[in-house]
Amino acid sequence: MRTWGPLAAVCLGTFMLLLDVTIVVVALPDMARESQASLSQLQWVVDGYALALAALLLGAGAAADVLGRRRVHVTGVVLFALASLLCGLSSGPGALVVARGLQGVGAAAMFATTLPLLGSVYQGRQRSTALGVWGAVSGGAAAVGPVLGGVLTEGPGWRWIFFVNLPVSVVSVWLTLRKVPESRGPHALRIDWAGTFYFACFAGAATYAVVHAGKDGWTSTRTLAAFMAAALTLICFVLVERRAEHPLLDLSLLRERAFVGVMAGALAFSGVAFGVTPYLSIWTQTVLGMSPVHGGLTLLPLTAAAMLVAVLVGRLLHGAPARLTVGGGLLLIGSGCFCEAVLTAGSDWTALVPGLVLVGIGTGFVSPTVAGAALTSVPPERAGMAGGAANTVRQLGYALGVAAFGTVLTTRMRDTLPSEAAHTLAGGGARALRPGFSEQALRGAFASGLDAALGAAGVAGVVAGALVLVLVRSPRTPRTPTAPAAVTETATRG
Template sequence: MGKWGPLTAVCLGTFMLLLDVTIAIVALPDMARALHASLSELQWVIDGYALALGALLLALGAAADVLGRRRVHVAGVVLFAVASLLCGLASEPGTLVAARVVQGVGAAAMLATTLPLLGSVYQGRDRSAALGVWGAVSGGAAAVGPVLGGVLTEGPGWRWIFFVNLPVSVASVWLTLRAVPESRGRRGVGIDWAGTVAFACFAGAITYGVVRAGADGWTSAVPAGSFVLAGLALVAFVLVERRVAHPLLDLSLLREPAFVGVMVGALAFNGVAFGVLPYTSIWMQTVLGMSPVRGGLTLLPLTGASVVVALLAGKLLHGAPARLTIGGGLLLIGSGTLCQAVLDSGTGWTVLVPGFVLVGIGTGLVSPAIAGAALAAVPPGRAGMAGGAVNTARQLGYALGVAVFGTVLTSRMRDTLSLDEAHTLAGGGAGALRGELSERTLRTAFTAGLDAASVAAGVTGVTAAVLVLVLVRTPRTVVGRAGAPVEQSAGAPRV
């Protein structure tokens, strides 16, 4: 299949699974009408996938190191395809959410193996070029998702955003088996299932608590109980990781400021860049009256900027310090999100374009830099753990971003609307409220909520950028036995 056959195979699966992180954004209003879904159910359509994807990445990365990375990758594609079919056939919100969770499990098996597979095939400048292409694909997939979702939703219908995965999955399996060689990590390494369960409980409980806080209040019994459970699960995870022979995450890495900085950047990245977009899409379609296609096309400035910059960054920034690419990219993403907090009852979507462009440029910088930092931070045998840790942080950040910024949105709406009205409006029910509330009231409430969510996201992004710039330092240089300088790369990843 040629030198770049493995890259094509891996990128095909990566594009498909990351496309499904955001492809449902534009279809949310149609899903809400067809399935009679509430705001919290719409949030779980997004978060169920992202949480399963993030919570199982570490475990499936470790399993792939033992069982074979190509084998686990192919199994993930098959499970992803089956779950996509179930998503498309869903007749009520609970079924759709459950199928999205299963889809996320398959996606976790695919994503956990992408970086290790590339790392086992490509070295040196070829690896940097491959990661640049992979970064462009991963950043572009998340951005293209709403555009393609709009086309499919307005055309054959929202169910086809899932059915389209079936032929792509068949092609992905065939190409992977044909072009990608099998690879494994260290022999004799077990799978930390106890740590997996503890981490999954933590991720699920904290996200559930945030989603429920939007409706019940932060101090109500259910959210408070969820946060307590999340804290206990996190403690259990730390205890397990300290004692198990082969942990999912080597906690000693957290003593390295550079590794912590990369993880902070990964956690903030997807949440800040894409966490407000579901609500922006709902506003465009249900309040401004845009079609799904037009609503998706409004994100083309973000899409185009992210793809172009990611491709250029992979080729031109070889050897550039990760602190500058990740930190600088996050600063652009945070600033771009802050630039989107300019809406009022009389403005249209075009005022968001400058912010979209800045977010796209930042996304194009961060995606390949995070990937390179993950592989450079650990020995090749631990590539599954490193790639899983960074991608876990990205997906958990996205799930939390959707939940937290949705709560900020509805909380700000409640300055002018009741609790039920705020949740109906945010969940795509503007049409049902038009007989009770004036058009100006609906626009004012929604734009105020979006502004508040954008400010929260922007501040988060800028704060994360500062932490990355402070914590991720350039490698120290020491003198080897022959007097030549030797880079100390541990804890100081570079692209």
């Protein structure tokens, strides 16, 4: 490598922003106990970050092309650090949720500029090496998150999962300003502010509706109003994109069967594979009585399998049809969720291991190939837009998955517990319920709820996998001079 400085700067920021997607999962029970947070508030602690990241990713990439990628990246790191400080100092769940949303805004600015910054510095074999290191760091962040979150939560306390970002952010800003040159897009594009606004409103309203359906019911006035707002803003987004000179998403891409199939797979992937993990963490700690560290370690079968398979897929299945890697991987993830849905009142975490391994294997097939599948599903001149869209719907799928599976969880719990008790139990309040309910009743209710959520995730994974197999046929023959150039443009618009 000519110099490791730019790669270290970009990878440091990437590791930090992706770590914060999963690091909070293990800390949720402690957050609930200290701040008296409800289930819906805990869901927003997770979803506020993922939702802001998804909603602004495409817009941040377009803005970076105009304003300067390094400038937008550094601004994102500074905002991320400030929001992390606010998270750690938050006095209640409401303030924490708002701060998590600000973190997501900063993360969107960082994530949207990572690959374009690398592409502006490295060429040829160096670019391939840089992209490989970046991919390994991205995968490692997801694996380290639950374990590091458990260590910090059990040690100095859950607030340190946010405070630890501060020194890392300082180093990241210093390295970026010192080692990474400024770059812009090849053309002076206009920023699609209207499209960004309406997409963010649509994503927020849809997630809000699903979160509150678990508490208020699917037919409640608030839930229906939120769904109507989501539908209206989606219509506005479509109308704006049809008229925009430089749209966030060229709607003509939706005529491509392969693109639609890849988007369906990307949307389902993160939600199906990881949408139930916050509730598994609450179950292991508040019902089974495990420590935060041990609770984080229970997810190692998934992350270890995912990392091992991803490495093997990259080495042995390079160029394999996307319909097989993405579609087959989703079928494996769905099957793994079905295998996990075998919990009873007497089950412990080991009952999850076979299913977690299967989900990890499927994740290892999908994660490193879904972005490439998006690139090859559209004309080469739209590769960057397609890759950005794939990254966006992955994050949106995670936010919707956490919300939807939480609703399924509490709905099933209400079959055996009063509504308020079901929400308290799902939100980590098992200790408060023990004087009024037997241990067998609480364990049975939570196990039943998890089985229903995992079963729903399994159905979603299998359906998404089948759609990919049907819609994504032979990949489009690339007409660009070099594949790496298309890959680095993936993040230009996300």
